[in-house]
Amino acid sequence: MRCNVHQRVCLAQANTLQLPCVAEYFAAPQTLSQLRQRLAQARKAGWPVTVLGGGSNVLLPEFLPGLTVTPAMQQWWLETGENEVHLHVGAGVAWHPLVMEMAARGLWGIENLALIPGHCGAAPIQNIGAYGVELADVLEAVQVMDILSGKLRWLTHAQCEFGYRDSIFKRALANRVVITRLVMRLTRTPAPRLGYGDLAARLGKQPTALEVAQAVSDIRREKLPDPQELANAGSFFKNPLVSAERAERLRGKYPSLPSFPQADGRVKLAAGWLIEQCGLKGRRSGAFGVHERQALVLVHFGGGTRKELLEVAAWVSGEVEATFDVALEPEPRFIG
Numbered sequence: 001m002r003c004n005v006h007q008r009v010c011l012a013q014a015n016t017l018q019l020p021c022v023a024e025y026f027a028a029p030q031t032l033s034q035l036r037q038r039l040a041q042a043r044k045a046g047w048p049v050t051v052l053g054g055g056s057n058v059l060l061p062e063f064l065p066g067l068t069v070t071p072a073m074q075q076w077w078l079e080t081g082e083n084e085v086h087l088h089v090g091a092g093v094a095w096h097p098l099v100m101e102m103a104a105r106g107l108w109g110i111e112n113l114a115l116i117p118g119h120c121g122a123a124p125i126q127n128i129g130a131y132g133v134e135l136a137d138v139l140e141a142v143q144v145m146d147i148l149s150g151k152l153r154w155l156t157h158a159q160c161e162f163g164y165r166d167s168i169f170k171r172a173l174a175n176r177v178v179i180t181r182l183v184m185r186l187t188r189t190p191a192p193r194l195g196y197g198d199l200a201a202r203l204g205k206q207p208t209a210l211e212v213a214q215a216v217s218d219i220r221r222e223k224l225p226d227p228q229e230l231a232n233a234g235s236f237f238k239n240p241l242v243s244a245e246r247a248e249r250l251r252g253k254y255p256s257l258p259s260f261p262q263a264d265g266r267v268k269l270a271a272g273w274l275i276e277q278c279g280l281k282g283r284r285s286g287a288f289g290v291h292e293r294q295a296l297v298l299v300h301f302g303g304g305t306r307k308e309l310l311e312v313a314a315w316v317s318g319e320v321e322a323t324f325d326v327a328l329e330p331e332p333r334f335i336g
């Protein structure tokens with residue numbers, strides 16, 4: 001099996017925002033040894049290395065110098081205990097089909113994370129989360145390859161330093177490792193988590209894992225634009241975290257403000273609500289706009305550039321800051 005390095009590869013269709021981008025060199029290794037070889041080649045040639053998964057959470061530049069590598073390890077397997085099951089999965093496996101496969105097998109743990117686009121290798125980066133569940137709830141360990149040395153090592157759950165849309169891979173290990181495999185802990189014991197949104201209202205008293213995954217997918221399809229039809233990167237802004245006093249003051253002024261107390265004492269506000277209150281839902285500026293059903297999502301109508309997108313993002317966050325004095329932070333990762 002060979003893994004060629006291709007030159008001048010167009011990535012416009014490899015990112016869900018469909019931003020124009022050309023990678024100087026590109027490879028999609030299917031095995032650890034292919035990945036190690038490509039990283040060694042990049043080191044020898046002095047190329048910078050960029051890791052790209054399914055491109056659903058990135059803001060790509062027009063030109064990506066050096067080697068862009070998309071891990072394409074597709075293997076997954078289950079290690080079954082009596083009740084708990086350990087799911088081992090390669091970085092290149094698509095996340096949503098895996099969720100549906102596990103739910104169909106009656107394995108609980110990741111069903112609320114259905115229909116999140118992207119590859120498994122990217123899931124720990126921002127500790128993907130939805131409908132009251134985060135990857136960190138089930139993740140046991142992450143295997144990584146060091147970009148400079150090609151060495152493999154395992155990180156435990158604690159070493160991943162997970163937080164809200166955050167992990168060590170965004171901080172100390174940013175641009176230093178390629179995630180190659182995950183191990184997740186699933187269970188056969190029914191464990192529906194239906195406390196978020198209108199999930200409970202859509203399901204019977206004892207839903208199966210598959211029914212939960214399907215209900216989550218249905219709700220998401222109703223609320224979020226499909227990147228295949230309208231380019232977007234999901235939530236463009238993180239939900240801001242503010243102090244409890246600050247949230248209280250804001251609630252005094254805006255009694256319907258949605259707010260979610262966090263374990264660390266801070267309060268999470270709904271960025272989509274803040275944007276909507278500024279009258280920006282459905283507003284368009286050039287090639288980009290705020291989605292008409294979900295104000296948290298910026299959409300690309302085609303022909304735009306990253307610079308233009310960032311201008312629209314600055315306009316949206318500026319309006320929110322002027323109205324609520326709350327700063328919004330972009331969720332997608334800036335590449336290059």
Ligand SMILES: Cc1cc2nc3c(=O)[nH]c(=O)nc-3n(C[C@H](O)[C@H](O)[C@H](O)COP(=O)(O)OP(=O)(O)OC[C@H]3O[C@@H](n4cnc5c(N)ncnc54)[C@H](O)[C@@H]3O)c2cc1C
Pocket residue numbers: 016050051052053054055056057058071091116117118119120121122123125126127128129130177178179180224225226227232233234235333
């Ligand atoms: C319509 C839509 C809905 C979404 N909904 C949600 C949601 O509900 N919850 C949520 O948390 N996210 C959501 N997202 C964001 C996104 O799907 C997730 O963050 C996903 O995990 C990104 O996966 P990806 O493979 O596309 O990563 P990419 O976008 O390709 O990469 C994201 C980051 O991870 C790095 N990376 C990717 N793979 C690896 C690897 N193997 N090793 C090291 N670094 C790597 C990249 O360098 C980049 O910094 C949504 C996106 C869209 C478009």
